[in-house]
Amino acid sequence: MFFLLIGNVKESKYDIERFQLSPDTIRSVKTMEDPVKTEEEKEQVASEVLPVYQFQDETADNQAAIIRSIFDSVLEVKKNSSEELAQEGAATSLAKLKDELDVLAENASVIPLSDEMLTILLKQSAPVLRESKEKLATIAENALNEPIRTESVPSAREKVASQVTNSFGFSAEYMNILINIARGAIVATEIENDELTELRIEQAKASVEPTRILQGQILVQKGELIDREVYRQIELLGMLTDRTSYKPPIGVGIFVILTMWILFAQTFRKKEKAITNAKNLVVVAFSLIVSVLIMKVLQSVAYNFDVVISFIFPTALVSIFVYLLVNERAALITSFVVAAYAGIIFQEGYTNVFQMEISLYILFGSVAGIFAMQRTHNNSQIFRGSFVVSAVNILFILFYLLMTKTTYEFNDILFYVGVAVLSGILSGALTIGILPFFESVFGILSTMRLIELSNPNHPLLKKILTETPGTYHHSLMVANLADAACEAVGANGLLARVGSYYHDVGKTKRPGFFIENQVNGYNPHDNLPPETSRDIIIAHAVDGAEILQKHKIPKEIVDIAEQHHGTSLLKFFYYKAKEMKEDIAEGQYRYPGPKPQTKEIAIISVADSVEAAVRSMKEPNAEKIRELIQSIIKGKLLDGQFDECDLSLKEIKIMEESFCTTMNGTFHSRIEYPK
Numbered sequence: 304m305f306f307l308l309i310g311n312v313k314e315s316k317y318d319i320e321r322f323q324l325s326p327d328t329i330r331s332v333k334t335m336e337d338p339v340k341t342e343e344e345k346e347q348v349a350s351e352v353l354p355v356y357q358f359q360d361e362t363a364d365n366q367a368a369i370i371r372s373i374f375d376s377v378l379e380v381k382k383n384s385s386e387e388l389a390q391e392g393a394a395t396s397l398a399k400l401k402d403e404l405d406v407l408a409e410n411a412s413v414i415p416l417s418d419e420m421l422t423i424l425l426k427q428s429a430p431v432l433r434e435s436k437e438k439l440a441t442i443a444e445n446a447l448n449e450p451i452r453t454e455s456v457p458s459a460r461e462k463v464a465s466q467v468t469n470s471f472g473f474s475a476e477y478m479n480i481l482i483n484i485a486r487g488a489i490v491a492t493e494i495e496n497d498e499l500t501e502l503r504i505e506q507a508k509a510s511v512e513p514t515r516i517l518q519g520q521i522l523v524q525k526g527e528l529i530d531r532e533v534y535r536q537i538e539l540l541g542m543l544t545d546r547t548s549y550k551p552p553i554g555v556g557i558f559v560i561l562t563m564w565i566l567f568a569q570t571f572r573k574k575e576k577a578i579t580n581a582k583n584l585v586v587v588a589f590s591l592i593v594s595v596l597i598m599k600v601l602q603s604v605a606y607n608f609d610v611v612i613s614f615i616f617p618t619a620l621v622s623i624f625v626y627l628l629v630n631e632r633a634a635l636i637t638s639f640v641v642a643a644y645a646g647i648i649f650q651e652g653y654t655n656v657f658q659m660e661i662s663l664y665i666l667f668g669s670v671a672g673i674f675a676m677q678r679t680h681n682n683s684q685i686f687r688g689s690f691v692v693s694a695v696n697i698l699f700i701l702f703y704l705l706m707t708k709t710t711y712e713f714n715d716i717l718f719y720v721g722v723a724v725l726s727g728i729l730s731g732a733l734t735i736g737i738l739p740f741f742e743s744v745f746g747i748l749s750t751m752r753l754i755e756l757s758n759p760n761h762p763l764l765k766k767i768l769t770e771t772p773g774t775y776h777h778s779l780m781v782a783n784l785a786d787a788a789c790e791a792v793g794a795n796g797l798l799a800r801v802g803s804y805y806h807d808v809g810k811t812k813r814p815g816f817f818i819e820n821q822v823n824g825y826n827p828h829d830n831l832p833p834e835t836s837r838d839i840i841i842a843h844a845v846d847g848a849e850i851l852q853k854h855k856i857p858k859e860i861v862d863i864a865e866q867h868h869g870t871s872l873l874k875f876f877y878y879k880a881k882e883m884k885e886d887i888a889e890g891q892y893r894y895p896g897p898k899p900q901t902k903e904i905a906i907i908s909v910a911d912s913v914e915a916a917v918r919s920m921k922e923p924n925a926e927k928i929r930e931l932i933q934s935i936i937k938g939k940l941l942d943g944q945f946d947e948c949d950l951s952l953k954e955i956k957i958m959e960e961s962f963c964t965t966m967n968g969t970f971h972s973r974i975e976y977p978k
Contacts, residue, residue: 304644305559307595309552311602311648319543321534328525331516331540339535340514348507355499356452359492363447366488367440369414372407373484374436376400377424381432396425414487420480427477435471439481442466443488453491460486516540558647562640566591569636570629582747586628587637589741590621594641598648605649610715613649613661614700615722618668619675619692619730623685626676627734627749628741638669664699671695672730685751689731696723748857753801756860763808763854770811773819777914778804780969784910785903788961792954794902802863803907805856809847809864813839819915833880833892837873841894844868862900867908869944870896898947905948906958909936917966925967932962 319325380400400421416424424432442463451459464482471478516522516536523533537543566587571580597616605612621641626634646662675688700723704711711719742752759765768775782803790796814820816827816839828836847864870893877892899905912935917928936959939945945955 304563304592304595305556307592307599308555308559308644308647311650319529319534319537321529321531323529325523325525325527325529325533329522329537331520331522331536335516335540336513337516337536337539341511344514345508345511348511349504352500352504352507354495355503356450356493357496357499358450359494362490362492363444366447366490367444369407370440370443370484370488371436373404373414373416374424374432374439376404376407377421377427378429378432381425381429397421400425414484416480416483420483423476423480431473431477435473435481438470439467439485439488442470443485446489447492450493451489451491452493456489456491460489463489555647558643562643565636566640569633583629583633586741586747587625587633590624591637591641591644593737594621595644595648598645602648610718611661612722613645613658614664614696614719615726615729616645616661616665617729617733618665618696618726619672619689620733622669622672623676623688623730623734624737626673627685627738627751628747631673631677634673635670638666638673641669642666660703664696664703667699668692668696668726668730685735686728686731689727689729691727692730693724693727696726699723742857743855748798748859750797752857753797756856757797757801757804763850763856764804766811767804767808771807771814771817771820773821774807774810774814774817777819777918778807780914780918781806781907781910783969784914784962784965785907787965788906788910788958789903791957791961792902792906792950794906798859799903799907802860802903803910805847805851805860806864806867806907806911807843807847808850809843809845811850812843812846816840817843828876833876833883837876837880837892840873840876844894863904863907866897866899866904867911868894869898869908869939870894871908871939871942871944898944901948902950902954905945905950908944909939909958910962912939913962913966923966925963928966929963932959932966 377400380396383399397418401418404416404421427435446459446463446466449459463485467482467485468478471481473481516539522536523529529537567584570584570587594616597620598613601613601616622634622638625637642662642665645665646658649661650658671692671694672688675691676685697720700719704716704719738749738751741747742749755761759768764775767778782800785799785803786796788794789799810817810820816836818826831839844865844867848861851861851864872889873892873894877887877889880887880892899908913932916931916935917923920927920931936955940955950958
C-alpha cells in the first residue's frame with residue numbers, strides 16, 4: 304500500500320537552468336511564503352506612508368516676540384545714543400545694536416539683517432519704529448497661526464511680504480527692511496514628528512500579509528522563458544532536481560501505518576477464531592488493494608479528460624463486498640479507509656493533501672451500499688441494491704455541481720449523472736463477479752451462500768427429502784427452533800437454520816434404522832445387538848460430515864453435522880447393553896464428538912433433542928413441554944456438552960424460553976371438528 308500511494312505524493316522535480324524555455328507548465332506543489340516578495344511589499348508600503356506632522360502653537364508667539372525684540376533693541380540703542388557725537392555715535396550705536404541682536408540670536412532664531420539695514424533702522428524715528436513693531440509682529444503672528452510646512456514656507460513669505468507692502472506707506476528703502484524682517488520671521492509651523500512617522504511605518508509594515516506562492520499557482524507556462532524571478536521561486540519551493548524532500552514518504556508511511564492498524568484492530572477480534580479473523584483480514588485486504596488499483600488506473604487516465612473521471616469509481620464495491628463476507632462494522636470502517644486513500648490518490652499535484660469531494664463521494668456511496676445490503680437475499684437483490692447506490696451518487700453529484708463555481712454545459716451534467724449511475728451498477732456487478740471466487744477458494748460462508756444452500760432444490764436437500772422424508776421434516780422443525788433461539792441470543796440464526804437442514808444428512812446412508820423414517824412399525828434394531836445399533840446410530844454424524852465435505856459444503860455446515868450430538872450418551876442402547884453385560888463402559892456408547900464449539904451448534908444440539916422428545920410426547924401441553932425442555936437442557940449442561948462453546952447461563956435461559964414459545968406454537972390445541 305505504501306508503494307501504491309507514494310507515487311501520488313512525490314513532489315514535482317525539474318532539471319532546468321536560468322533563461323531557458325520551460326519544458327512544461329510548472330505549478331507550485333505547495334503553499335509557501337516568499338520572503339523576498341514579502342520584504343519588497345513591506346518596503347513599498349513603507350514608502351507610501353505619509354510623514355506625521357505636528358502644529359507648533361508657540362511658533363507664532365515666538366516669532367512675533369523676535370520681531371518686537373529687534374525693534375525694542377533699536378529703540379533702546381537710539382535712546383542711549385549721544386546727540387553730540389554724530390559720526391562716532393552712529394558707529395557706536397550700530398555696534399551696540401549688533402551686540403544686542405547677537406544676544407537675541409543666542410536664544411531665538413535669527414532674522415538676518417545687514418549693517419546697512421541696521422543703520423537705516425537706527426535712522427528711523429521712535430514713533431515709526433513703534434508702529435512698525437506692532438503692525439509687523441501682528442502680521443507675522445497672524446500668518447504663523449496657520450499651518451505652514453517646510454515646502455510651503457516660500458509661498459507663505461511671499462504672502463506676508465504682500466501684506467506688509469499693503470499695510471505700510473513708508474519709503475521704499477525702509478519698506479524693504481520691513482519686508483525682509485517679516486519674511487525672515489516666517490518659518491514652518493508644522494514639523495514632521497520622526498518618532499511617530501517611524502511608528503506608523505512599522506505599523507504599516509506589520510499590516511502587510513506575507514506574500515505566498517499558492518499551491519497550484521502557475522509559475523511559468525510551457526515554452527516561456529525562465530527568468531531569474533521564476534527560477535528563484537522554483538528553487539525556493541524545492542522543485543529542482545537537486546532538492547529532495549523526505550517529508551512526503553514519511554507522511555505516507557505514517558498514514559499507511561495508521562490505516563493498517565485500524566483495519567487490523569477491527570478485523571482481529573478476540574471472540575472470533577484465529578482462522579475466521581485471518582479470512583476476514585484477507586477479505587478486507589483484497590478489497591482494499593483492488594479498490595486502490597482501480598483508483599490508480601482511473602488516476603492515470605484522468606489527464607486525458609476535461610471532466611472529473613474519478614467519479615466513475617464503484618463507490619460501494621468495498622462496502623458491499625466486506626458487508627457480505629465479514630460484517631457491517633468491518634464494512635463501515637473499511638469504507639472510511641478507502642475514502643481516505645481515494646483522497647490521496649485522486650488529489651492533483653497542486654491541490655490540498657486530500658481531494659475532499661471524491662472522498663465524500665465514495666464515503667456516501669459506501670454507506671448507501673451497506674444500507675442497501677441489509678435486506679439482500681440473492682444476487683438479483685444485490686443488483687437492485689446497486690441502484691440505491693446510484694441514486695445516492697447522483698444526489699452527491701448534484702451537490703458537487705451546485706457548489707462549484709464552474710458553469711457546466713448540458714453534456715457535462717449528463718456525463719456526471721451517467722457516471723454516477725454507472726458507479727453504482729459497477730459496485731453490484733463486480734461484487735457478484737468476485738463473491739463466488741472468495742466463497743469457493745477461501746471457504747468463506749457469506750449470507751448469499753447460506754441463502755443459496757437453503758434452496759430446497761439443492762441436490763442434498765432433495766436427497767434428504769426423497770430418501771428420508773421423516774428426517775427432512777424433523778430437520779425443518781429443528782431449523783425453526785434453532786433459528787428463533789439463535790436470534791434471541793444474538794447468534795447467527797441463518798447459519799443455524801441452514802445447518803439444521805443438513806445436520807442429519809448422514810441418515811441417508813441407512814434411513815430405515817432411524818425411527819422417523821420407519822414405516823409399518825418395523826424397527827430393525829429389535830433384532831440387532833446393541834453394539835451394532837450403536838455403531839449405526841453414531842455413524843450418522845461422521846457419515847454426514849463426509850457427505851457434506853464431498854459436496855464441498857462450507858466447513859461451518861460440516862461442523863454442525865459432526866458436532867450436533869457432541870459426546871452425548873446413547874442411553875437406550877447403553878442400558879440395553881448393560882442389561883446383557885454388567886461391565887460395559889459408558890464411553891463406548893458416546894458419540895465421538897467433538898463437543899459443540901459454537902453457540903449455533905450448541906443450540907442446534909438442544910433443538911434436535913427437544914423436537915424429537917416433544918414429538919414423542921402423548922397429549923403435550925405447555926407445562927409438560929416446558930418441563931421436558933428444562934430437563935433436556937439440564938441434562939446436557941450437567942453432561943458438559945456446553946463446556947467448549949461460549950454459551951452463557953443467561954443465554955441458556957433465553958434459549959429455553961425461545962424453545963418453549965416455538966414448541967407451544969407448534970403443538971397448540973385444536974378444536975374438534977364435528978363428524
